[in-house]
Amino acid sequence: MSRSARLVPPAALLLAFTLTGCASGVYGTPGGAGVHDPYFPKAGNGGYDVTHYDLDLSYTPDTHHLTGEAVITARATQDMSAFDLDLEGLDVESVRVDGDDARWNRAGQELTVRPKRDLDTGQTFRTTVRYAGVPRTITDTDGSREGWLRTADGAVALGQPVGSMAWFPGNNHPSDKATYDITVSVPKGLEAVSNGELTRRTDSGGRTSFTWHTGRPMASYLATVAVGRFDVTRSRTPDGLPVYTAVDPTQSSASRTALARIPEILAWSEKKFGPYPFASTGAIVERGGDADYALETQSRPVFPGAPDTLLVVHELAHEWYGDSVTPRTWRDIWLSEGFATYAEWLWREDHGGRSAEQTFQAYYDHGERNYGDLWAFPPAEPTDAAHISDDPVYHRGAMVLHKIRQKTGDDAFFRIARGWVAEHRYGNASTAEFTAYVEKSAPDKDFRGIWDDWLYGDGRPDRP
Incomplete structure (x- = not known):
């Protein structure tokens, strides 16, 4: 059941749309709901290009409840009267475009937004979506699980191919890459690990917030958040690259040998494939069974259980082939x-x-x-x-x-x-x-x- 932020009679909606178009001088058309990917035609959306996501999340594992505010900065690639975002489940509380309340409605994974004023081609605009609920685990057509996966002490988010829409709204297709800032608040005593570099950690009122910055473009399926108890190790490669690993305590001993080879693997990879493309590296190791597959989440691959060396080689090679390109x-x-x-x-x-x-x-x-x-x-x-x-x-x-x-x-x-x-x-x-x-x-x-x-x-x- 999808419902806009406020109920408006159909005639009034038509009048409001007409007046908006006249006021702006733009007669745009809605952006496409999907980019016609040959295998996932509903994935992604037409009419705009996202440049940055700023996600502010709060998660409580005991209740499995997630609240979020997503600020999405994008550039219109056509004149638009409306545009879509991908969001599966979760309840939308409000949508604003450039500070003004926007009309919106839901239909399946599509969150359709109708801004107060039409958008011009080339215009940069900022959409703020506030949402909450219990995020879903999505079952792929091949039977594997993605989206928001519950773990024994938290959760891990995996997005290949379309699971990111289970925890934040966006243009959910690999062709639209963007930079990210992700802040996650969790109960004190838990860690929240994501892509890129940890830029801030604060404690307040029994909760801890972690802010992560990804400064190079990243596809939405490569974004991740892992919440739980982790043994965290911070180190540097001989070249000074920061290495951040977060390992479920039950996997620490079995993971130690393979993860210790990350600097060696990266040095070898650079000789084969060229300079490492990101500002940090590392790994997230969950318990076996928490996920169905390892994933090359950008700069910090996720492993379901302790990896062996060849699996680390595989996922780190993706930093060149898959994440950068x-x-x-x-x-x-x-x-x-x-x-x-x-x-x-x-x-x-x-x-x-x-x-x-x-x-x-x-x-x-x-x-x-x-x-x-x-x-x-x-x-x-x-x-x-x-x-x-x-x-x-x-x-x-x-x-x-x-x-x-x-x-x-x-x-x-x-x-x-x-x-x-x-x-x-x-x-x-x-x-x-x-x-x-x-x-x-x-x-x-x-x-x-x-x-x-x-x-x-x-x-x-x-x-x-």
């Missing part, structure tokens, strides 16, 4: 998962394990023994939304990258890997842009067979 649509997710999986192959190759070539051949010869759907669909074209995290995206994606390496040789391949993230740093990129970049970087090579057979082809290609 983010898929333009969910069809392009192989660009993130393929590179992160290939990073595991490279780590083994450089640390006494089998070579990437041996790994590739093993996958080709009998990979379906461990990954039954390995050849089910091409990595660049998952069957549907339920399959964007399936084996072909990860493992066949890595095989595509190895085929490029076979074609170009090591020196050229790693120039491509580094140059790709440098050219699209802090932005979005598509599969078509990647293939064009590879071809431009090695103009003397013919990649058509790789694209046709390995990236877009059905079934197992002929033996390489």
